[in-house]
Amino acid sequence: xxDSNKINRRKFLKVFGVGSIGAIAAMxxxxxxLKKNADLYKEQVEPPKxxxxxxxxxxxxxxxxxxxxxxxxxxLVGSDQSLESTAPVDQVALNKLVDYAxxxxxxxxxxxxxxxxxxxxxxxxxxxxxxxxxxxYVATKLSNFDPSTQTREKSIEMFNDSLKxxxxxxxxxxxxxxxxxxxxxxFKKRYIDNxxxxxxxxxxxxxxxRNLGFSYHGDVKVFDWLVANNxxxxxxxxxxxxxxxDWKHAKEINDINTDAEYLYNELDKNxxxxxxxxxxxxxxxxxxxxxxxxxxKKRDPEHSVASWAFRYAASPKDVLTVLSGMxxxxxxxxxxxSYCPLKPLTDSDKVFLEDIACKMMEIKTIPCNNCKYCxxxxxxxxxxxxxxxxxxCQNEGLMPQNTRSPNYNKYRxxxxxxxxRSVPKLRQADHCIGCGQCKPHCPQSIDIPKxxxxxxxxxxxxxxxxxx
Amino acid sequence: xxxxxxxxxxxxxxxxxxxxxxxxTGTIRHWMGWMAKIQFMPAILAVNAVVIVALILLTLVxxxxxxxxxxxxxxxxxxxxxxxxxxxxxxxxxxKAISWLRYTMLIxxxxxxxxxxxxxxxxxxxxxxxxxxxxxxxxxxYELVNNMLAAIAQHYDSYAFYNVDVWIxxxxxxxxxxxxxxxxxxxxxRNGRTYCNTICPVGTFLGILSRFSWLKIHIxxxxxxxxxLCTKGCKASCIDFKNxxxxxxxxxxxxxCIDKCHKDAIHYNHNKTxxxxxxxxxxxxxxxxxxxxxxxxxxxxxxxxxTLAQNKKKVDGGLAVIVNKVAPERQTxxxxxxxxxxxxxxxxCTGCQLCVSECPNEILRPSTDLSHLMQxxxxxxxxxxxxxxxxxxxxxxxxxxxxxxxxxxxSLQRGHAVWIKKNCIPVTDHKSCGNCARHCPAGxxxxxxxxxxxxxxxxxxxxxxxICIGCGACENLCPARPFSAIYVEGHEVHHTI
Numbered sequence: 001x002x003d004s005n006k007i008n009r010r011k012f013l014k015v016f017g018v019g020s021i022g023a024i025a026a027m028x029x030x031x032x033x034l035k036k037n038a039d040l041y042k043e044q045v046e047p048p049k050x051x052x053x054x055x056x057x058x059x060x061x062x063x064x065x066x067x068x069x070x071x072x073x074x075x076l077v078g079s080d081q082s083l084e085s086t087a088p089v090d091q092v093a094l095n096k097l098v099d100y101a102x103x104x105x106x107x108x109x110x111x112x113x114x115x116x117x118x119x120x121x122x123x124x125x126x127x128x129x130x131x132x133x134x135x136x137y138v139a140t141k142l143s144n145f146d147p148s149t150q151t152r153e154k155s156i157e158m159f160n161d162s163l164k165x166x167x168x169x170x171x172x173x174x175x176x177x178x179x180x181x182x183x184x185x186x187f188k189k190r191y192i193d194n195x196x197x198x199x200x201x202x203x204x205x206x207x208x209x210r211n212l213g214f215s216y217h218g219d220v221k222v223f224d225w226l227v228a229n230n231x232x233x234x235x236x237x238x239x240x241x242x243x244x245x246d247w248k249h250a251k252e253i254n255d256i257n258t259d260a261e262y263l264y265n266e267l268d269k270n271x272x273x274x275x276x277x278x279x280x281x282x283x284x285x286x287x288x289x290x291x292x293x294x295x296x297k298k299r300d301p302e303h304s305v306a307s308w309a310f311r312y313a314a315s316p317k318d319v320l321t322v323l324s325g326m327x328x329x330x331x332x333x334x335x336x337x338s339y340c341p342l343k344p345l346t347d348s349d350k351v352f353l354e355d356i357a358c359k360m361m362e363i364k365t366i367p368c369n370n371c372k373y374c375x376x377x378x379x380x381x382x383x384x385x386x387x388x389x390x391x392x393c394q395n396e397g398l399m400p401q402n403t404r405s406p407n408y409n410k411y412r413x414x415x416x417x418x419x420x421r422s423v424p425k426l427r428q429a430d431h432c433i434g435c436g437q438c439k440p441h442c443p444q445s446i447d448i449p450k451x452x453x454x455x456x457x458x459x460x461x462x463x464x465x466x467x468x
Numbered sequence: 469x470x471x472x473x474x475x476x477x478x479x480x481x482x483x484x485x486x487x488x489x490x491x492x493t494g495t496i497r498h499w500m501g502w503m504a505k506i507q508f509m510p511a512i513l514a515v516n517a518v519v520i521v522a523l524i525l526l527t528l529v530x531x532x533x534x535x536x537x538x539x540x541x542x543x544x545x546x547x548x549x550x551x552x553x554x555x556x557x558x559x560x561x562x563x564k565a566i567s568w569l570r571y572t573m574l575i576x577x578x579x580x581x582x583x584x585x586x587x588x589x590x591x592x593x594x595x596x597x598x599x600x601x602x603x604x605x606x607x608x609x610y611e612l613v614n615n616m617l618a619a620i621a622q623h624y625d626s627y628a629f630y631n632v633d634v635w636i637x638x639x640x641x642x643x644x645x646x647x648x649x650x651x652x653x654x655x656x657x658r659n660g661r662t663y664c665n666t667i668c669p670v671g672t673f674l675g676i677l678s679r680f681s682w683l684k685i686h687i688x689x690x691x692x693x694x695x696x697l698c699t700k701g702c703k704a705s706c707i708d709f710k711n712x713x714x715x716x717x718x719x720x721x722x723x724x725c726i727d728k729c730h731k732d733a734i735h736y737n738h739n740k741t742x743x744x745x746x747x748x749x750x751x752x753x754x755x756x757x758x759x760x761x762x763x764x765x766x767x768x769x770x771x772x773x774x775t776l777a778q779n780k781k782k783v784d785g786g787l788a789v790i791v792n793k794v795a796p797e798r799q800t801x802x803x804x805x806x807x808x809x810x811x812x813x814x815x816x817c818t819g820c821q822l823c824v825s826e827c828p829n830e831i832l833r834p835s836t837d838l839s840h841l842m843q844x845x846x847x848x849x850x851x852x853x854x855x856x857x858x859x860x861x862x863x864x865x866x867x868x869x870x871x872x873x874x875x876x877x878x879s880l881q882r883g884h885a886v887w888i889k890k891n892c893i894p895v896t897d898h899k900s901c902g903n904c905a906r907h908c909p910a911g912x913x914x915x916x917x918x919x920x921x922x923x924x925x926x927x928x929x930x931x932x933x934x935i936c937i938g939c940g941a942c943e944n945l946c947p948a949r950p951f952s953a954i955y956v957e958g959h960e961v962h963h964t965i
Binding site: 430 | 627630631786788790855856857899900901902903906907947
């Protein structure tokens with residue numbers, strides 16, 4: 001009680017303070033152009049309060065903020081924020097983010113027992129517990145990926161632990177986590193054979209779960225099965241990947257993917273609201289290849305490149321919320337700027353983004369993220385070094401592709417010199433003998449010898465096109 | 469005036485000829501490649517009649533201006549002597565020509581030329597000597613400076629400069645270059661153009677011609693006060709002021725004496741006896757004359773240059789350690805494409821190292837074999853003879869490497885690949901490879917099962933010698949180290965396939 005009192009007081013002071021500053025600004029604004037300019041700066045980076053767009057969940061009439069807070073990558077103590085970091089969650093920073101989000105109208109928080117090396121639920125619980133329970137909806141998942149957690153007892157234990165760590169009596173949104181991964185057999189093992197799905201449906205009846213849904217990756221058969229059995233399970237929501245690439249081009253990224261257009265329409269037909277994950281396609285849509293980023297900036301120089309992806313993901317009317325993992329305050333603020341309030345995309349905006357998507361698909365980067373698991377190559381080839389240089393030129397639009405382009409000679413020179421600078425000559429692609437030792441080590445399943453030989457052929461052509 | 473024109477032209481020639489040897493990017497040669505081709509010995513070796521005739525005419529008209537303006541070794545001597553002059557002026561004296569040595573050197577040169585001792589010719593050729601100095605001693609410095617700039621450029625994400633490897637291509641040639649430079653410095657420091665006028669056979673030959681040149685330096689007896697300044701300023705030691713005599717075989721028309729003379733007693737003109745000048749004492753008339761001659765001199769040089777320029781147009785994870793390749797002992801050395809044959813190379817090459825300085829793939833290096841000493845051979849440890857490159861053939865001033873086109877080169881067989889089974893990775897490591905076959909531009913390598921009776925056995929390369937051109941892509945890119953499992957054996961005579 002004491003805590004919530006304090007917060008109320010603080011909030012009161014805040015509101016009062018901002019209000020009075022606002023009033024003073026309004027009074028003196030016309031007289032003092034300097035102050036007005038200062039406000040302009042602020043508007044550009046500070047999201048307004050009380051402008052959040054909300055969507056209504058038809059099943060429970062929940063009023064859900066269009067921005068959902070993803071709790072997958074939480075701020076960590078120290079400077080190493082990588083996935084491998086074993087540092088504990090920076091609770092102070094997280095609390096600050098959550099407070100700011102709630103202050104600006106965010107009320108959906110999505111976590112899982114698997115996130116942040118298992119620390120996400122308790123950290124989320126600590127952050128949210130400082131706010132009154134009716135201020136937020138919390139979502140978590142049955143992340144029984146490990147075979148040891150797939151027994152009925154262990155899975156139920158996982159559910160109960162979630163309640164405990166989140167410090168709540170009920171869970172607002174509960175998901176079957178990542179159905180479709182490893183196909184139908186895995187799904188049956190995790191949720192059907194052990195009777196857990198029936199258990200969860202039961203829990204919904206008792207009110208321990210307010211909305212039951214699933215998140216989907218991978219094999220579309222599982223998705224189709226769940227949707228087909230909607231009459232039996234009455235899904236309150238489903239979580240899918242949706243962004244302007246995945247809408248029509250998911251298959252071009254990976255064969256096992258399914259276009260978001262299909263998924264969304266299937267849910268729509270069955271009256272299941274959609275929760276969107278991966279609005280930025282793993283960050284790729286906030287860090288576009290330079291020429292495409294420029295194109296977007298040209299259309300709207302005042303907003304971030306990422307904002308387009310967020311507006312796109314929120315534009316379909318049956319989207320309940322768009323999840324974004326926000327490790328840093330500037331990400332949170334930028335996302336809030338896109339959604340306070342949401343300006344839905346116009347038809348011409350959508351055509352524009354589809355065009356960007358098509359162009360992105362034309363840029364053939366190699367999905368190497370420089371993890372170096374493939375190394376060392378027994379023949380001394382610097383595999384990631386070659387891929388990094390190649391991708392850099394692709395992303396920056398500096399590829400010498402068209403020999404008739406006026407920039408060809410410049411790009412050609414820069415590509416070759418750049419390659420020599422980043423990779424010693426004896427470690428370049430022409431020294432790959434194709435033994436394939438690296439191949440099984442690549443977590444991205446890149447056909448490394450094939451890609452290296454493609455680059456080798458490309459480099460060979462560049463060298464031969466020397467007109468000096 | 470003559471001196472100023474001479475210094476200006478000499479500077480231009482010297483800078484660009486030197487740059488020709490320094491520039492590893494292959495840009496300068498497009499504009500200044502002709503400067504190597506108008507050199508005397510290269511013209512002789514290339515049987516370039518136009519240049520030979522032009523140079524002979526030039527000498528017959530103007531005297532040995534070739535030695536003081538075109539020959540980079542001559543200008544190098546002047547430069548060294550000049551440095552000494554700054555400290556100690558008017559230090560020269562008249563000396564008699566050491567004729568026995570001069571003519572012996574000339575005869576050795578001619579004998580070597582006709583008996584096919586290419587290396588000896590190369591050793592005596594002033595242009596070749598300069599080339600070896602520039603290529604072995606100056607180019608590395610130039611490259612190191614470039615590499616420094618490249619490091620700076622990289623820091624600022626600029627591509628204006630790129631890094632190049634600096635390496636000694638052959639010890640014997642390097643030592644010859646150093647010795648030549650030392651001898652040159654000692655001689656030039658002490659007595660100006662001693663090398664030029666006693667050892668250099670080209671100087672001696674042109675000296676024979678310049679005795680009869682139309683324009684010469686003359687001393688006017690009636691104006692001369694015998695102060696001796698002209699002799700003291702003559703780096704060729706050829707002015708005997710006491711007798712008003714000049715040894716025209718050694719005079720390189722540098723013009724120093726004319727500038728030195730207070731009494732305006734020395735002139736550069738056509739005057740057979742040297743005594744008729746008394747009539748021409750009018751100063752203004754004289755200066756007009758000089759102007760005319762200057763024009764003639766520069767025009768003559770410029771025309772020669774222009775003719776030659778046109779001529780030219782015609783024609784984390786961590787990295788595995790990589791062991792450096794070791795050059796195989798080739799039974800027949802590899803000569804660069806365009807060299808026609810080992811014999812042609814031996815006959816025409818003057819060992820100037822211009823092709824070696826030019827080679828962007830680090831293949832060419834001077835031979836260490838005594839009979840071909842300093843002449844270029846190819847080896848593929850650092851790179852291979854890439855199909856788009858014909859640079860060495862276009863810079864060669866002597867016709868040792870004849871200009872070839874890309875398409876001609878792609879069908880020119882200068883050697884053939886030989887497979888060494890015991891080094892081959894599929895045999896030693898049981899790993900499929902095929903890097904040689906994948907990179908063969910001629911498609912001369914096919915992968916075949918190592919066991920002819922077992923289609924499924926591991927694949928090894930088989931070379932079709934008939935269509936192999938000997939470029940060395942296979943040898944260079946072979947993963948077997950330090951000894952490649954496939955190497956190129958040279959052909960004595962190149963032919964097209």
